[in-house]
Amino acid sequence: MIEFCGVSKTYPDGTHAVQDFSLSIPARQITVLVGSSGSGKTTLMRMINRMVEPTSGSIEIDGQDISKAEPVQLRRGIGYVMQNAGLLPHRKVIDNIATVPRLTGVPKSQARTRALELMDTVGLDRALAERYPSQLSGGQQQRVGVARGLAVDPNILLMDEPFSAVDPIVRDELQQEVLRLQSELAKTIVFVSHDIDEAFLLGDQVIVLAQGGEIVQQGTPEEILANPASDFVATFIGADRGKRRLSVSQTQARGDDRVLVDAGGYPVGVIAAPEGRLAVSSASPKSRSVSNKTDQAGDA
Amino acid sequence: MNWVWIGDNLGLIGGRILEHLALTAPPIVIGLVLSIPLGYAASRSRVARSILLSLGGILYTIPSIALLVLVPVILNLAILNPLNLVFALSIYAVAIMVRSAADAFASVPRDVVASAAATGFSGRQRFFEVELPLAIPVLLAGIRVVSVSTVSIASVGALIGIDQLGSFFTDAFQRSFLTEAIVGVVAILLLAALYDIVLSRIGRALMPWNRKQSAVMASPKVSTVPLGGSL
Incomplete structure (x- = not known):
């Protein structure tokens, strides 16, 4: 320490x-x-x-x-x-x-x-x-x-x-x-x-x-x-610029695609794109570490 | 051009080349060794830098013939003692080299030195293992200039009776014999070239990291100093 x-x-x-x-x-x-x-x-x-x-x-x-x-x-x-x-x-x-x-x-x-x-x-x-x-x-x-x-x-x-x-x-x-x-x-x-x-x-x-x-x-x-x-x-x-306020948008994408945009309209990610190349299900190491942290927070 | 004279006097020419070598090698080494602590001090403090570099500049402007007359008095040596010439040449070598050494240590990247300190190099280790090796490229460029200038100035020793390649000039003048002067000039040029080649080889051997990086980087540009400017 x-x-x-x-x-x-x-x-x-x-x-x-x-x-x-x-x-x-x-x-x-x-x-x-x-x-x-x-x-x-x-x-x-x-x-x-x-x-x-x-x-x-x-x-x-x-x-x-x-x-x-x-x-x-x-x-x-x-x-x-x-x-x-x-x-x-x-x-x-x-x-x-x-x-x-x-x-x-x-x-x-x-x-x-x-x-x-x-x-x-x-x-x-x-x-x-x-x-x-x-x-x-x-x-x-x-x-x-x-x-x-x-x-x-x-x-x-x-x-x-x-x-x-x-x-x-x-x-x-x-x-x-x-x-x-x-x-x-x-x-x-x-x-x-x-x-x-x-x-x-x-x-x-x-x-x-x-x-x-x-x-x-x-x-x-x-x-x-x-x-x-x-x-x-x-x-x-970046909260004041709407960078952290996310919403789902279908208007910017075609068909069944659903993307996530911030309040400024900047596309930040994909939720579903059946024909896209982005893997949706595989968890990154970071997502594990986030859940670890929540556990720790809970313990404390 | 009297080729017969050259043929008859090969022994004399060879001997004077060796004399010249023996008189110029020690001042070059002394110049390098003394300039390293002085240059380091100059790179560390602005005051030290201005004092040392001005002093170097003043020393270099002393006419060599005046210095050669003064040195025996200062050192209390016989006027014909070759050490007088070695001493005078060492003064010129340090005078030129101090600036190069100051620049050499100033050229070492600050972030590398800071990172060495942060990882636990002591002051002494930092100097010998980081700053000195990284100063080599600029030190080398400086010492190459010093070697050429020393070989050239040494010929003045003939005027106070110290035998070396410069003696060909005084002989040629007294006897109005051009061949001897040409022999002296050519031999001095060859000796200067020899020093330059040997020094750059040594530099290459000392800096394997530079060699692998690029062959061009290994031969730093030699800055121009008026050779024999104080003759």
């Missing part, structure tokens, strides 16, 4: 990135910090591995104040996945994944064996092991980034807008991959995003942030979607 207690960050030029921020991030779940730029979401995440030091307040991981920890040691115990993967361009894929274990003194052969296993875990072909990052596609690089983040088997994984630079199809794939990995590994994941759809898809808990790290709403995606706490949240999740 990660606990923020009254954390503020003021930069020397006087800008308040974060003011009096308190939050409890539960273990073994995905918590998404979502907000537009200037909301302090990345600053907050970087405080967890002491890349940014708070001006005041404290952060605890499992009851231990991290300001007492040695930053380099702390970072080696926390997985970190960033935008554009942040891979070392002069190291092969396998050595990139083995980087952190090597830093902590794991023998090279052992670290490499583990790196190959991790390539399987994140769905990378082992044939790519001896390539350099520049020889991979953006999606493959991002998978390497995730594998590197998992290399020391950390309890905590920080993901800083990891998929914002890849194309939508690859992003979908990677998001599903995160959900699959999480169902197997159950890490405490803190995920930063500016994309509310990504937040709703991935988050067990979603924290909507306004300027200066102000929490405007926190809860499950379902809670936030059904009851936006303010006009700000409604705008942010």
Whole structure:
């Protein structure tokens, strides 16, 4: 569990990135910090591995104040996945994944064996092991980034807008991959995003942030979607534009086809299209995870 | 062109090429080694950058003949000691190389360094395992310029009696014998080309990631510095 207690960050030029921020991030779940730029979401995440030091307040991981920890040691115990993967361009894929274990003194052969296993875990072909990052596609690089983040088997994984630079199809794939990995590994994941759809898809808990790290709403995606706490949240999740208000339309389709449109008339999905290509019955991994969440909510 | 003279003096020519090599290799290495910490400091702080680069610029403008007269006094060495020339050439090498090294470290992508820090590289590991290797392309371009310039400036040593390829110029002048001057020029050009080839081979060997990416990228454009500008 990660606990923020009254954390503020003021930069020397006087800008308040974060003011009096308190939050409890539960273990073994995905918590998404979502907000537009200037909301302090990345600053907050970087405080967890002491890349940014708070001006005041404290952060605890499992009851231990991290300001007492040695930053380099702390970072080696926390997985970190960033935008554009942040891979070392002069190291092969396998050595990139083995980087952190090597830093902590794991023998090279052992670290490499583990790196190959991790390539399987994140769905990378082992044939790519001896390539350099520049020889991979953006999606493959991002998978390497995730594998590197998992290399020391950390309890905590920080993901800083990891998929914002890849194309939508690859992003979908990677998001599903995160959900699959999480169902197997159950890490405490803190995920930063500016994309509310990504937040709703991935988050067990979603924290909507306004300027200066102000929490405007926190809860499950379902809670936030059904009851936006303010006009700000409604705008942010697109409710005010009718993006979330769906209705069945037959007028836009032919024959027996029935499609779903939002209040703005934008077609968002298909309910029935007998001659169409969209599979209707097969459940995606996400639909399972949604029902899981409802169970958890019921238990609590 | 007196070919007979060349044939008769192959031993002398070979010997002076070796002398020239022995006098120029140490300053190139010293220039590289010293410029790495200086360039790194310059890439980290704006103040350090302006001080170090101005200092480099000033040192490079000292006329070489003046420097060669001053160095024995400063080092308290005999005027004919070859170390005087090595010392003077090292000063020029550092003066040029400091700028390249500062640019080299500035060229390392910030997000890669940040990501290395975030994944738990200590400051020292970050320097040796991330910043230094990624600075190689620009360092290499700089050291290639330094090697050519050092080979060229070294010939001035003939004026203070240190024997190397430049001695062909002083001999040619005293005896009005053109062949010797041409031999000196050609030998210096060949030596400079040799340095360039060897250095770019070393760079290729050090940067396998660049080689696989594309063959064109492996030979960075060498920026133009007026060669022997201080002669």
